[in-house]
Amino acid sequence: MKNIFSHPALRNDAGALIYAAKSFAAAMLAYYIALSIGLERPSWAIITVYIVSQTSVGASLSRSFYRLAGTVVGASATVLIVPNFANTPILCSAVLTGWIAVCLWLSLLERTPRAYAFVLAGYTASLIGFPAVSDPGGIFNVAIVRVQEIAIGIFCAALIHRYVLPARISGIFNDKLSQTLHAARARMADTLAGKPAAISEPLHLALALQFLQGISHHIPYDFALSVPVRHARKAIHDRLARLVIVNCELRDRLPMTATLPAELQALRDDVRGWLCGEGAHRSSTAYALRQRGEHLAERFAARAQTLEEAQRASFIRYLTEAITLLQQCERLSDAIHPTTFASGLRAGRIVKGYVFHRDPLSAARTALGAFVIILSGCVIWIYSAWPDGGTAVSILGVCCTLFGSFDTPAPHVVKYIIGSFWGVVISLVYSFALLPMVSDFPVLVAVLAPAYLLAGSLQARPQTTFMAMGITLTLPVLCELGARYSGDFATAVNTAIALFAATVFAVIGMRLLQTVQADGAIHRLLNLCQRDIRRSVKGKVQGDETHWTNLMIDRVALLLPRLQRGGASSALALNRLLHALRIGLCVRHLRRADTPPDIEAVLNQLIHSTDVDALRERIASLIDHRLPATDPLVGRLVDLHCALREPDDGK
DSSP, X not given: OHHHHTSHHHHHHHHHHHHHHHHHHHHHHHHHHHHHTTOSOTHHHHHHHHHHOOSSHHHHHHHHHHHHHHHHHHHHHHHHHHHHTTTOHXXXXXXXXXXXXXXXXXXXXXXSTTHHHHHHHHHHHHHHHHHHXXXXXXXXXXXXXXXXXXXXXXHHHHHHXXXXXXXXXXXXXXHHHHHHHHHHHHHHHHHHHTOOOOTTGGGGGXXXXXXXXXXXXXXXXXXXXXXXXXXXXXXXXXXXXXXXXXXXXXXXXXXXXXXXXHHHHHHHHHHHHHHHOOSTTHHHHHHHHHHHHHHHHHHHXXXXXXXXXXXHHHHHHHHHHHHHHHHHHHHHHHTOSTTTGGGTSOTTOOOOOOOOOOOHHHHHHHHHHHHHXXXXXXXXXXXXXXXXXXXHHHHHHHHHHHSTTXXXXXXXXXXXXXXXXXXXXXXXXXXXXXXGGOOXXXXXXXXXXHHHHHHHHHHTSGGGHHHHHHHHHXXXXXXXXXXXXXXXXXXXXXXXHHHHHHHHHHHHHHXXXXXXXXXXXXXXXXXXXXXXXXXXXXXXXXXXXXXXXXXXXXXXXXXXXXXXXXXXXXXXXXHHHHHHHHHHHHHXXXXXXXXOHHHHHHHHHHHHOOOHHHHHHHHHHHHHHHOSTTSHHHHHHHHHHHHTSOOOSOO
């Protein structure tokens, strides 16, 4: 049995089935509690379970907390908005739409799982507010009941996922960290072996760092016995991010140091052997290699009389730093838990952790698009006097908030529409063929089980998550799962029409107003990097070198998925981003202390001149005047000289 479930596909299938069973159990428990206390629409407790349930304990509990917070805020805002603007439906709809747009804007700026609270603040206002525009009298009671139903769903989902076969996200984090460290060593070994690849190739590790950060945020909610220490997680990120840059610097310098002295060639080969090897003596070997590297770096720097020799000393310096960073990462990985962490990192060491790129203007564009889409739907509904228009617009608002974080949200909404179609078909079969024959709760659970177990297993798989949500969120609404059977074919059909009208309108509107073209997004990221470099040269520096590195790693992680959708011009984008990253680091290093006038002039020329070759010649002249390379400024000038080489075809 152990060998069978060691296969990744079978292990994923088993995990999906367990998730489906736990989610269904939580949904039925929430439904039973809501029925027992007489809530008006207990089906919302079921919907909440499937919205907050995740495949791990930490993600489920954090999502539950943020959903509850967002629901309370959204319901409170709706209670304040609707009664005060009830006499003017179009104005009331505009204010509700504005609230939803602001919540979406804040969620796009947050970029952590906390953004879900802002999403739900807008989501809840849409679901409660728009149907109440034409009947505002009961808005307070609707809001109170909705919060109660959602709170029950959250409680049941948290209870089941926390105590029944809990899947710990800490284990996922540790496994991914181990894979990332192995990949970092392998990429460094490939660099030293001189394997042909783009200079920016090591930047692809940024996606792994982004994934680790996404997991890391849920870890405090994991309640595991051995939770990785937050300070240690941030320290590992700082070192891995720096290692990515060091690897790029080494790869860039290899062609400049094609002919190496014997002792440097021996060090390079020994480091490659250490990177590829395993065993109990790795730590002592790393210490010896680092000592050799530091000794060689000092000797080569003291003897450097030309730019080429200064570049060779710079290569040794980065090679030594790579050994140090990898050794620190491995020590921190071994000592990441509370009982052993003290020995893994020196007390008082300042760490930065992940730094998020935030773009208020791009977020505002997406939020404005949502505002126009939702308000257009409100105008059509109000002036056509469509009886189910409030339901349709509420679904439209949900689509704009739930899918607004994607560059191209329309394809994901299409998947949701496909799932909703099957949800409608299954709901009609249940409502008018199966549910009329059900007389007690255990039988109802047995009848609902096949559909929900299938949909739940699909929801656990990333490629079918949105399609499955179309099923799990449609079933409770169209089946009208209340205290008693109340199947009404006309109501079910009208609700289905409102659902499809809203989602199709959302697809059209999102294609026109919320789609971010890959080339445009890439171009904006690169422009923002150039803007930050200009600010650094002018002394308007935000954060130190570590902050800049971590910010740029996040920008790389944002850029990589867009390269696949971009045109031919996007092929050089990653190299250009690396170009900006390295120049930004050089500027910050040179700005760290009082900048000599000649270097100040070079930095000013950096942002005003387009003649890069002339600028590099001027930097080379500054290096020649400061040799040998024992002066730290020489090393920084060498870095800038190398970084200013224009990105070519990526080799």
